[in-house]
Amino acid sequence: MRGCINAIDIVCCIFFLVKKLRMAKQIGHIKITGTIHNICFYKMEGQYYARLKSSLNGKRVKTDPAFAETMRYAELLGRASKLVSTVYHRIPKEERSRELFRRLTGDTMRELGKKLGIRSKKSKKA
Secondary structure (H helix, E strand, C coil), rough: CHHHHHHHHHHHHHHHHHHHHHHHCCCCCCCEEEEEECCCEEEECEEEEEEEEECCCCCHHHCCHHHHHHHHHHHHHHHHHHHHHHCCCCCCHHCCCCCHHHHHHHHHHHHHHHCCCCCHHHHCCC
């Protein structure tokens, strides 16, 4: 029974931190992933965190006019990624890296955006 109380104490402590900071690191011996009520527990880069559950969902992002630009960029990223993927797989395995794929995708996305008349936020500021 004592182990149960410790786990509840940890969850209560994390809940308090999440309320205060919007995100908290999980501490103690018990680490969890998943969602309990409106607290999401997750692992990222070997560390365990907790945060408040977002009110956003996929349906809203896809249908709300406020996210129209986000969806345009998502479509552009999808196109660029597919194009780069075909070229990337022709590169010898020992020369491939996540960084290379990301850089190629970013460059391709920028060029596609120019061709399709979609300006990036960086070019709007200039």
